[in-house]
Amino acid sequence: MNIGIVGTGNMGRVLGLALAEQGHPVFFGARNxxxxxxxxxxxxxxxFFGNNQQAAEFGEVVYYNPRDVHPAEVLSNPDALNGKVVVASHNGTVPVDFAFAPVIESRAEILQSQIPRAHVVAAFNTITQEIFEHANHSLHELNIACFIAGDQAGARATVAQLAASIGFTPMDCGELRQARLIESAADLVRMLLYKQKNPWASFSFTQVPPVQPGRLGGRQASSLTRR
Ligand SMILES: NC(=O)c1ccc[n+]([C@@H]2O[C@H](COP(=O)([O-])OP(=O)(O)OC[C@H]3O[C@@H](n4cnc5c(N)ncnc54)[C@H](OP(=O)(O)O)[C@@H]3O)[C@@H](O)[C@H]2O)c1
Structure with missing residues (x-):
């Protein structure tokens, strides 16, 4: 599958190189x-490399790296993204004292509203670029979650397959509005990483084997509403 990288910043570079290692043709685009x-x-x-428009045209899946920049400012013809899976991992800046505001509308949703005929998928938000440096087999063993959200199931499945191929454990979170939770999760992980001055940590979503309830009383009837 052809991959286009619009904005070969840190995330675009590491994601593109990891996918190229798996045999995907990857076109790195940049303004520089x-x-x-x-x-x-x-x-x-x-x-391959060239400008951002060429990357957008090349990719069947396009990673959009510029944060808070309308695609119309980056691309001479943003219609090149129409019908394509557009992956974004945008998080906000880290505020003073980690006083993160609640994510009311995710950056991924804003991007989707700017390119309504593309299929925006939020992914990789909680994974630091450093972690991509690990070899594929090490990543598989580490069971690092890649949370994925997007309105089109097929687009989510495509990104899940790509994430798995480079060693991550895809976690399908459903519709794009769930990117709000993913971006908040990224805020949590960044708070922890910044405080520890250590980029080498990430989320794993661990399946725990069930045990017979009883030892501690099990889950009992509760007035809390559950769905
Ligand atoms: N780095 C991480 O570990 C990490 C992990 C998870 C999520 N994220 C999120 O991923 C996003 C990207 O992070 P990053 O670390 O990759 O940032 P970065 O290294 O600064 O890359 C940003 C890219 O966007 C391009 N860009 C910015 N403004 C542009 C414009 N007006 N026109 C064209 N290109 C423009 C930059 O081009 P120039 O190089 O020409 O400026 C650069 O290629 C952020 O939202 C970040 O929060 C990052």
Whole structure:
């Protein structure tokens, strides 16, 4: 599957290179061609570079890296994204004293409203770029969750498959509005990482084997509403 990277920043570079390792043709786009070229040179024969518009046109799946920048400002023809899966991992800036505001509308939803005919999928928000440096087999063993949200099930499945192929454990969170929770989860993980001055940690969503209730009384009737 052809991958286009719009904005070869840190996340675009590491994601693109990880996918290229799995054999996907990857086109690194940038407004500064040197950055795109450097990323492509770190890859193998299946990596290419050029401007952002070329990357948008090349990709069947496009990773959109610029944060809070309307695609119409980045691309000469944003219609190139129509019908495509557009992956974004945008989080906000880290505020003073980690006083994060609640995420009322996610950045992924805002991006979707800017490119309504694309299929925006939020993913990789909670995974620092450093973690991508691990070899694929190590990542598989580490069971690192990649939370995924998007309004189209097929687009989510495509991103889940790509995330799994590079070693992450995809967690389908459903509709794009769940990106609000994903971005909040990213705020939580960044708060912890910044405080620890350590980018080498991430979420795992661990399946716990069930045990017969009884030892501690089990889950008893409750007045709380459950769905
Ligand atoms: N880094 C991480 O570990 C990490 C992890 C999870 C999520 N995230 C989130 O992912 C997003 C990207 O992070 P990042 O670390 O990759 O940032 P970054 O290294 O600063 O990359 C941002 C990219 O966007 C491009 N860009 C910015 N404004 C642009 C414009 N007006 N026109 C064209 N291109 C523009 C930049 O191009 P130039 O290089 O030319 O400026 C750069 O390629 C952020 O929202 C961040 O919160 C990051």
């Amino acid at each position: 061609l040197e950055k795109a070229k450097l990323a492509a040179q770190l890859g193998a024969a299946n990596t």
